[in-house]
Amino acid sequence: MSTDLFADQIPFLKPWVGEEEVEAVREVILSGWLSMGPKTAEFERAVASLVGAQHGVGTNSATTALYLMLRVAGVEPGDEVLCPSFTCMATANAILLAGASPRFVDIDPRTFNMDPESAEAQLTPRTRAIMLVDQIGMPADLDAFITLSRRYDLLLVEDAATALGARYKKRPIGAWGVPACFSFHPRKMITTGEGGMLMTDNEAWAARARIIRSAGASVSDLKRHQAKGVILQEYPEAGTNCRLTDMQAAIGLIQLQRLPDILTQRKHQADYYDHATAEIDEVEPPFVPPYAEPAYSSYCIRLTPSCRVGAHSVITRMAERGVSCRHGIQPLHHEPYFRDSMAGLQLPESEAAARETLFLPIFPGLTRESQEVVVDALRASMLP
Numbered sequence: 377m378s379t380d381l382f383a384d385q386i387p388f389l390k391p392w393v394g395e396e397e398v399e400a401v402r403e404v405i406l407s408g409w410l411s412m413g414p415k416t417a418e419f420e421r422a423v424a425s426l427v428g429a430q431h432g433v434g435t436n437s438a439t440t441a442l443y444l445m446l447r448v449a450g451v452e453p454g455d456e457v458l459c460p461s462f463t464c465m466a467t468a469n470a471i472l473l474a475g476a477s478p479r480f481v482d483i484d485p486r487t488f489n490m491d492p493e494s495a496e497a498q499l500t501p502r503t504r505a506i507m508l509v510d511q512i513g514m515p516a517d518l519d520a521f522i523t524l525s526r527r528y529d530l531l532l533v534e535d536a537a538t539a540l541g542a543r544y545k546k547r548p549i550g551a552w553g554v555p556a557c558f559s560f561h562p563r564k565m566i567t568t569g570e571g572g573m574l575m576t577d578n579e580a581w582a583a584r585a586r587i588i589r590s591a592g593a594s595v596s597d598l599k600r601h602q603a604k605g606v607i608l609q610e611y612p613e614a615g616t617n618c619r620l621t622d623m624q625a626a627i628g629l630i631q632l633q634r635l636p637d638i639l640t641q642r643k644h645q646a647d648y649y650d651h652a653t654a655e656i657d658e659v660e661p662p663f664v665p666p667y668a669e670p671a672y673s674s675y676c677i678r679l680t681p682s683c684r685v686g687a688h689s690v691i692t693r694m695a696e697r698g699v700s701c702r703h704g705i706q707p708l709h710h711e712p713y714f715r716d717s718m719a720g721l722q723l724p725e726s727e728a729a730a731r732e733t734l735f736l737p738i739f740p741g742l743t744r745e746s747q748e749v750v751v752d753a754l755r756a757s758m759l760p
């Protein structure tokens with residue numbers, strides 16, 4: 377028996393999946409090839425061609441895609457990687473998995489993305505790379521970071537987990553020659569349940585990422601199968617297992633067909649919220665810089681000084697009215713894992729943004745009527 381987990385509230389998010397995904401998985405299961413194989417390769421080509429990157433390497437998450445990217449680009453233990461603190465733990469986890477250390481940088485308070493000047497101020501002799509995050513589907517200022525990375529000879533990589541379909545200066549994230557990783561978790565733009573992909577124009581990096589992804593083996597299972605087992609694989613280096621399965625890739629291929637509609641719906645929903653929240657003094661809609669076409673993986677509002685109620689109370693009151701919201705991102709330098717080693721680190725813009733932001737429901741299928749309920753609940757929750 378299944379229960380409807382979404383029945384008694386306006387949920388914060390709900391992935392858009394249907395019979396097409398069920399049928400696609402059914403076909404894969406009945407084909408007899410369940411793990412990484414032809415569907416994964418097809419999905420990789422489809423995402424690469426959609427975003428304008430040369431290669432896609434499918435993985436079981438964005439975390440592992442980011443890890444592979446750092447490793448194949450030569451990030452090593454002892455290196456420091458600049459990244460925002462105002463991001464999800466997965467950004468830092470990928471850096472730690474590669475044996476390096478994150479060095480947290482403050483954000484631009486308008487875009488919630490890493491601020492180039494703050495990044496420059498955090499450079500040390502150990503800085504090896506910059507991990508730029510396109511937070512909540514909002515492209516970061518790529519050109520500023522491309523310039524910075526060239527000036528100091530740093531590797532630039534992009535955590536684009538939430539930004540599939542977003543555009544920077546009219547070109548998709550992924551098309552800029554900067555290696556970028558997407559996530560296919562249900563909270564992101566398209567979903568395969570769990571999954572991720574590393575996009576790069578560097579053929580050697582892609583090839584090495586494929587090897588590390590699959591136990592460090594020089595030959596993929598599919599190649600060996602096609603050769604009827606006569607090829608012997610070698611292990612040029614130690615690897616891991618972060619393969620995507622063909623069942624997930626089959627879902628992903630259907631999801632990609634939905635992406636244009638997902639982007640349009642989210643944009644319309646964001647436009648409605650922009651318009652409606654413009655009339656509420658206590659909140660500020662998201663700022664969209666001229667270079668950005670955001671994907672709106674989340675819709676983030678900021679409480680203004682005229683709001684007499686804290687974000688936590690607003691979220692609690694919204695929940696009582698049947699509207700599920702979420703706190704904004706909590707800065708990583710305050711997490712127990714980092715707290716001691718980073719005692720004294722102050723990132724005022726990240727800390728303020730964490731206190732003053734919250735996410736409203738936004739997802740394909742969210743109706744205008746539901747959005748009106750959300751805005752009414754928001755207005756009522758602002759009363760002191």
Ligand SMILES: *Cc1c(COP(=O)(O)O)cnc(C)c1O
Nearest residue numbers: 437438439464466467537559561
């Ligand atoms: C969701 C997210 C990740 C992690 O993605 P997974 O697929 O869950 O590993 C990494 N970075 C950012 C910015 C994210 O939003």
